[in-house]
Amino acid sequence: MHSILGRESFCRNDCFNAAWHGGNQPVALLRCYGGPGCFDSSLKLIQSVGSCVSQLSLHNIPQILYGVQVRRVASEDLGCRRGEFSRKHYASVELLISSDADGAIQRAGRFRVENGSIDETSDYTPGTWRRTDVHLENPEYHTRWYFKYFLGKVHQNYVGTDAEKNPFFLSVVLSDQNNQRVPQYRAILWRRTGTLKISLPYSPTKTLSVKSILSAMNVDRFEKGPREILNPEIQKELLVLEEQEGSVNFKFGVLYAKDGQLTDDEMFSNESGSETFDRFLNLLGDSICLQGWAGYRGGLDTKNDTTGINSIYTVYQGHELMFHVSTMLPYSKENKQQVERKRHIGNDIVTIVFQEGDDTSPSFKPSMIRSHFTHIFALVRYNSQNDSYRLKIFSEESVPLFGPPLPSPPVFTDHQEFRDFLLVKLINGEKATLETPTFAQKRQRTLDMLIRSLYQDLMPDMPKNMLNRRSFSDVLPESPKSARKKEEARQAEFVRVGQALKLKTIVRGDAPTSLVTTGLCRKEPWESQSFCSSFPYDIVCGDSWGQSLLVATDSAGVMLLEDSPTLPPVQVFDKTLTVKQMHVLEPQDLLIARADKGKDARLYVYRLSTLKRGIEERQLVRTKCDSRENKLEKTKGCHLYSINTHHGVELRIVVAIRNKLLLITRKQSRLDCLSSIATVTGTTDSPVEDFQYIREICLCDSPVVMALVDGPTGENDHMICVAYRHQFDLINESTGDAYRLHHVDSNRVNFVAAIDVYEDGEAGLLLCYNNICIYKKVCPFNGATPMIQPNTSDFHFSWNQMPNAIVCAFPYILAFTTDSIEIRLVVNGNLVYTAVVPELQLTASRSDIYFISSAPINSASNCSSRDTSSQSSPQTPTGYEMPVFPSPLGDGEAPSKHIYKIPLSNLVGRSIERPLKSPLVNKVLTAPAPSVIGPTPIIASTTSLSLSRMEIKEIASRTRKELLGDETEKNEQENQGGRPEENSRDQHH
Template sequence: MKTSASEDLGCRRGDFSRKHYGSVELLISSDADGAIHRAGRFRVENGSLDEVPTFCGVLHNIHHHAFLFFSSVHQNYVGTDAEKNPFYLSVVLSDQNNQRVPQYRAILWRKTGTLKISLPYSPTKTLSVKSILSAMNMDRFEKGPREILNPEIQKVRGSVNFKFGVLYAKDGQLTDDEMFSNETGSENFDKFLNLLGDTITLQGWAGYRGGLDTKNDTTGLQSIYTVYQGHELMFHVSTMLPYSKENKQQVERKRHIGNDIVTIVFQEGDEVSSSFKPSMIRSHFTHIFALVRYNSQNDSYRLKIFSEESVPLFGPPLPSPPVFTDHHEFRDFLLVKLINGEKATLETPTFAQKRQRTLDMLIRSLYQDLMPDLHKNMLNRRSFSDVLPESPKSARKKEEARQAEFVRIGQVKSQTHQHCPWESQSFCSTFPYDIVCADSWGQSLLVATDTAGVMIWDDVQVFDKTIAVKQMHILEPQDLLITRADKGKDARLYVFRLGAIKRGLEERQLVRSKCDCRENKLEKTKGCHLYSINTHHGSELRIVAAIRTKLLLITRKHPRFSAVASGTESPVEEFQYIREICLCDPPVVMALVDGPTGENDNMICVAYKHQFDLINESTGDAYRLHHVDANRVNFVAAIDVYEDGEAGLLLCYNYICYYKKVCPFNGSTPMIQSNTSDFHFSWNQMPNAIGR
């Protein structure tokens, strides 16, 4: 029985495509006696798609922010909020953002969960603990935050560890009793275990044990263990756990694997034989099954994922087909999928409530243990001044002295250095000009500067400083460069053929001035202060230019126009003016939204005052999309996003990005009421610009 993927996944998928993550099915199986088992509803990922998603190997929600604290000298504070619930705050000054720019990073632990934030560092302005808590929306306290300097806290080493089940199933086995009763595996299964990790002896094992006995051999003699991207992984392998001939249900094996959130099922046999289903395993705890089959004919592994329907979507999506001939690539993909799957499962209501209770108990216990020390320790501070008798003037010497003081009182600094996967990487730290805008061109970048004109990144001048470019788009498939240059009444849109620019540079080293661009002006755009193009364009390029309160819609008459056929270097004649639309206020941000048919259902998103509106391109009718409830609004961007043929908008303002679906359309009227797929997220600092 299959149900609509949009109904089942719509409330959880956000901007994920249901194409990549399968449908939700009610899985039913029968045991050897013919009894029917209903395992519940599972999302099935089998990679049966035409698209081949790219595996990026990034772990979701990896705790790099926390790793900074485990590897650096940091400050810790405890207090109680207005409801008398204890909280715990850690703060570190770090420049580990690849930009050599110091910033404060803070983690706040409360019973409801953790909150992480980054704040700018200023050498002239002291940042207080209360100002950090205020940035985390904590302004009222029953007991104000007080610093604790306990050496044991600084010595803690952080590592997020995982235990996964591995169940061996022979060809034709359809019940969990049969699978758990396999005393040994096969040659192919042993080969798979060697791929997963190392075989370790449990007796005397000092690493992460995943609940296995390392003293008395009660859970077997050996197990499979590995370390992946800083995570310790222990595998509960069914054939390595104790086997009992008298116990048909193999309770000892089920006790471990049945209590794993994620279980790998290695099933022998070819594709036509009976396949594993989650309903074959009687467990209320396991939420994700990874079905692995090995094909000895082409030495490949095939992967299929079953996820209980309450588990949020997690990546990476399976390739199509989900067959891996590169075994190391398969190992990386599988481990990332398993880790992300367990982290996603912890967000389900069942685990979230348990985790909240556990976190609350830990924080209360920590608070009770540490509060007595506050009355005895004279090193307490309320702001980020250094714990030194005489504070050196040099910031570097101050930090060195501070670390020495921490070591003196028994606190250790680790040399571990971790980079966050999402942190920006410095592309160039020596570019001599301020960048106004840029766009990629082939393998390079076309950059508009504030004082030196426009140049290709490797210092090849394209336009001189007489033409001040404020916006640009490069459309390589259409051989077009679109720019908005100058300001005020002199501002206009210019259009160029990329091929003509390239030939001018190669043949004559031509650097164009404003005079050289007269033939490239779109004259009716005089006074234009903003423009936008349709990024999802198919056969027709559309441009909307804002001239104060007027919107001018422009299209290209010949989208596949050939420069050779025309004999002209300027594409200006290819553009035609369609209509004008009047607004009540000048737009600050714009985006074009393509309708599903392109027949009277294309829209323009505009932002002004305290709102985002949708304007119908054909009729000029306006629809309220989103109202901003804030005294001051800094509009950043509106980005059109398309998923499964449906349009949505990412509305960015102040510290917030708000995703709102605007399709499907009802005739020419967009359906923009609240949708379960709408979501929002916040930035630690207000961005200047956001692009796709």
């Protein structure tokens, strides 16, 4: 116990709270911020309080302090993880060498090895791994926009050339997002470098022009302005362009290796596998007869049995998967190299290597395989002692990071869980490989050739195909009903051609996956809970206070909402104090608020304990006049402020007053840390005296976005990121020196956020503007001068819609738009989910995430884009009617708002078992157990389990009858509750 309470361990942590009870009455609240002799000083101060703590046994204090310290660290770590991420969770690059029996080097290569190991210097013991972060990245039902939202519906297609004379195509549709009564424009820009997608909000009073849509995509200059293409056959060509993103079906190699086999010739020469290998194949999928096989064949011969008699096949989340199993491919006794087997498995991007033997025997290395095409190897070993599988992933160095990260240790005792993890890892791995320079350049050349060929075919016919010759600046037509009969006939033919193409794609098996799947509910980390229904006021800002929510409204002041539907809101400040921005810092016992506007704007600081006491004693609601002692006078006229993420040791505040930055700190003192006890002795309720003004820094313009970046040492190496004009600058706090971090090359700039994140303890910044997000790594240079790291560690990605707010919660980064939450992975920017949330507004995100929506609780289950698409048959609206959008509210009709909550512990606590290294934090413990998900999530989630091949054809047949006008009653497909391969087994056996 003495070693635990020693100075090194006890004083290391920035702050913690302990509530001591004498009987049932609270006696004192201790806050310790560390420092020499803090424990002895705390005891003396507690003893001096007198009768208030007379019931406390001093010999119990160490146990109380120790228990609180552990709980505080876990909570603090959970909060810090929102700004933490680590690419080391996705393996490290190693040079792997293969040698022969004499020790001579045969082959060598650099691979990223992922084995689930943690930092060797860490004494962390992993707990139970929770498989809540197994997601297909960039799922087709979210990325194949043209098939899902355009094909078979009335939309516009345009062709033009940019300033570099490169042709491009633009497709625009006005649609209802997944029948959620959320109208929006969707646009796809087809270019040689790839497709760019964006969603723009719909306004009944303001229509968009083609020019404004292209401007939103950062295309402002043209060699030839866009012209509309009226030929309905253009849909077929654009569908071909979209299919260049990659196949929806996959083929994987499966190589069997006996214990001790270390060369590819030995592995490929195994005529048959073992019993454990057969069980593994049975886990992967079904054994199917190749001759006459009508499904996805993955390059195998289905007519003459030249590639074997049987193979392993399955359908996973709508993806058809064919496995090239080495022992099922043709075997030749004369050919020791087994060329026929190598021809198939050697041309697979991803290969599973099933190796017999225990962990002590020599292990497989990618350098043992002579293949320039295979980029990813998944090494699987079976342990018969505990009936478990161990997984290890080798990825060629150029392959981008992909998930899910392996657990620590990477051992799976649940075989179904292992199957799900392995298949998702393989699918994500092949998608990631297609982004390597080799494949990306090939895809770009193919796109360039297709686009130029299509452009040359269309341009001679453009004059005669132009109907009414709509000018470049004309708005997009909203209602085809107002067009002439000729236009209506053209649109009817346009829709008919598109629906026929859609049907053909479905029957062929190349449709985006969830359109041919059913759903089985599975809770996802981003599922939300209902917090407050029908809140009557508009919320300006807010922050979490324990399990409650403190919100500033536009007309009712500041209110505290309890985490209970039976408790009414409590007014803390009346409407005379108009709060625009706030932070609730519980470890600091502090509320920071920016109130009023213009010259009257100021920062106000309050002790939370004082506010809480006033609420409990039912004192009068505070007014602006009551806050005169809480003003930070030098902040007069401020329009923005920001605090540092890791504010436990030292709170830093930067306040923007026009083009001037004011740096303020609050250093913790030994006596002030016991704030609640100090109030008993008569100390003032206002913490204004705790703050000190450090310096002023002048800028060339008023900042729109700010972020404080912690330096690695905390000694004069902190920085400030500011965004103004068309740039992000980095300011040294100590010297005021500025460094250009990023210049925005766009006519219009909408700055969203600058988020300080820490990769393995090293500072970086997520710069978000328009629909772009850029990660820049930042490191101090010569102790003070900031320098940008080489761009090898930097990356960028685009959101599908312009966000209003960004929240980083490793491994996820969430964008909150006007009507959706877009969820991506922070390490690579890959999309994992999009939730439709009408009239969305982020309220608080410092700890738990709170947001407002007009979606009522009883329709929560309908707000998932994955649910809607997975439960609907692959059909489009009949005819060519545009979707019916909600009518505007009547006079005096107030929109109802509902508040929802996404617990932070669900996002970060359930996804990370290995600790993250935070700057200025010496010890990190695991996060607390996640809270239970509420019964009424607005963002409902499912994992789609696939239908069999025959059921796919049944859906296509029903759709064909509907498109041909058959009045046969539509039978709703029942949900399938079994494994994907169980459905296919019923058809093949």
